[in-house]
Amino acid sequence: MSAKAHAPMAAAVRGSRRPLLPAVGTWAFFLTFSGQGVRNVVGWWAFGLIAAVSGIVLLLVFLYEGHRVPWRALPPVTSAYVGVCVLSVLWSQYPGETALAALLMVATSAAGVLLACGLSLRQMTDALSRALEATLVLSLLLEAWVALVLRHPLIPLYMRDWDEVPISYYWVNGDLARGGPIQGIVGNRNPLAFIALLTLLCVAVRWADRRVRPLGLAVWTALSVLVLVLTGSATVSVALVVCVAICLLLWLVRHAPVRLRPVLLMTAAAVGVALVAAAIGLHSQVTAVLGRSADMSGRWEIWQRVLDLWEEHTILGWGWIMYWVPWLPVFATLVVRPDGTPTMSAHNAYIEALFQTGVVGAALVVVLVLLLLFRSFRLALRNIDSDASVLLPALLMTALTVQSFTESRLLSEGNWVLVCALGTWLGLHRLYERSRNGMHSGAAAAGPRLEDPGPVHASGRLTLTHSDTP
Numbered sequence: 001m002s003a004k005a006h007a008p009m010a011a012a013v014r015g016s017r018r019p020l021l022p023a024v025g026t027w028a029f030f031l032t033f034s035g036q037g038v039r040n041v042v043g044w045w046a047f048g049l050i051a052a053v054s055g056i057v058l059l060l061v062f063l064y065e066g067h068r069v070p071w072r073a074l075p076p077v078t079s080a081y082v083g084v085c086v087l088s089v090l091w092s093q094y095p096g097e098t099a100l101a102a103l104l105m106v107a108t109s110a111a112g113v114l115l116a117c118g119l120s121l122r123q124m125t126d127a128l129s130r131a132l133e134a135t136l137v138l139s140l141l142l143e144a145w146v147a148l149v150l151r152h153p154l155i156p157l158y159m160r161d162w163d164e165v166p167i168s169y170y171w172v173n174g175d176l177a178r179g180g181p182i183q184g185i186v187g188n189r190n191p192l193a194f195i196a197l198l199t200l201l202c203v204a205v206r207w208a209d210r211r212v213r214p215l216g217l218a219v220w221t222a223l224s225v226l227v228l229v230l231t232g233s234a235t236v237s238v239a240l241v242v243c244v245a246i247c248l249l250l251w252l253v254r255h256a257p258v259r260l261r262p263v264l265l266m267t268a269a270a271v272g273v274a275l276v277a278a279a280i281g282l283h284s285q286v287t288a289v290l291g292r293s294a295d296m297s298g299r300w301e302i303w304q305r306v307l308d309l310w311e312e313h314t315i316l317g318w319g320w321i322m323y324w325v326p327w328l329p330v331f332a333t334l335v336v337r338p339d340g341t342p343t344m345s346a347h348n349a350y351i352e353a354l355f356q357t358g359v360v361g362a363a364l365v366v367v368l369v370l371l372l373l374f375r376s377f378r379l380a381l382r383n384i385d386s387d388a389s390v391l392l393p394a395l396l397m398t399a400l401t402v403q404s405f406t407e408s409r410l411l412s413e414g415n416w417v418l419v420c421a422l423g424t425w426l427g428l429h430r431l432y433e434r435s436r437n438g439m440h441s442g443a444a445a446a447g448p449r450l451e452d453p454g455p456v457h458a459s460g461r462l463t464l465t466h467s468d469t470p
Contacts, residue, residue: 033414037185075423092319112420139184317358
């Protein structure tokens with residue numbers, strides 16, 4: 001049989017099988033959002049091997065199932081920031097560490113791009129939701145085992161041979177029976193709370209899209225709220241309030257007459273700006289209500305010291321490094337925790353970008369966040385009467401943006417994978433809209449047709465009404 005005759009048959013065989021990419025996507029989201037839990041079990045070197053193999057498997061499955069990456073859909077601002085991080089090895093104050101961090105940045109960015117190009121929005125939502133749900137279940141099981149069976153704090157397994165383990169390195173403190181705060185498998189209450197928030201958003205949108213049964217809605221909502229309460233994260237509490245307000249606004253817009261919607265949106269925007277201004281002016285009172293100190297648990301000191309360092313390399317920064325590594329002298333004594341260990345990040349994505357990639361990189365991050373917010377909300381408002389699934393990008397970007405002011409995680413691991421995936425999917429949808437408009441005006445050659453059989457054709461990846469219910 002000739003190669004040309006064999007190719008259609010192979011494609012037909014692949015098409016008849018259940019696609020593997022949704023399952024691989026679930027693992028990719030789990031590994032990037034819950035990587036600390038895996039590292040605490042196997043250690044850093046083994047985790048690196050697992051991550052590398054997982055990335056290769058993701059790429060092979062992506063290619064095997066016939067997907068492709070339309071280069072015009074790649075988010076230019078995201079790509080530019082990744083480029084700055086990679087190029088910063090040329091001027092970095094720690095070039096070896098920057099080279100490794102740049103490699104990790106490229107890998108996580110590529111994962112987000114592949115997931116967006118290989119999965120529909122609903123499939124990507126399902127993959128993300130299942131990964132986060134697994135994290136919540138494993139976290140509660142681990143916390144229950146430590147509190148009820150082990151009855152003493154649990155350290156990362158790869159630290160068992162250490163003579164002394166600092167308190168801040170403990171994996172789980174075992175405070176579940178006392179009502180928290182809990183750390184879960186990720187070993188930190190703040191990212192665990194954020195995972196619970198993202199789970200809540202995914203489940204809510206899937207339920208509104210009629211793809212979650214009432215029992216599933218009740219179970220995952222209860223588990224998410226339970227974790228939110230047990231973690232007690234102030235940042236995520238604020239993000240939850242903002243996301244609930246956005247959900248209420250979108251619900252009001254959906255049920256309001258079309259002629260009143262612009263007035264409703266402008267009023268909501270004005271109220272939002274006023275509330276943000278009031279929160280900034282009354283930050284001491286706000287942090288007191290949230291149960292935090294006026295300096296936001298020491299973040300003001302961290303930001304001031306980081307900004308002092310940034311002034312030494314203002315334009316291009318010190319060099320991309322992602323998380324601060326404790327063996328470098330500049331980080332070893334920059335901000336020391338009460339247990340004597342160094343702080344690992346600036347706890348603000350924009351100050352982090354300013355410090356590591358200078359004014360150039362920080363400007364790109366600001367533009368990136370604003371652009372994704374604008375495009376995701378435009379998508380939601382344009383299709384608010386048709387499909388609930390298009391609301392998720394706006395809600396996810398809202399949560400990511402709120403968290404970015406007190407955490408640096410926007411720029412790394414699962415959060416960055418999600419940013420790259422959302423940016424790429426929005427780019428794909430923009431190409432689809434241009435193609436559809438071109439066809440409507442008679443310019444069919446301007447983009448792919450709806451009926452094209454290619455791996456990224458609109459009916460499989462880009463349309464808002466594509467049904468891929470499990």
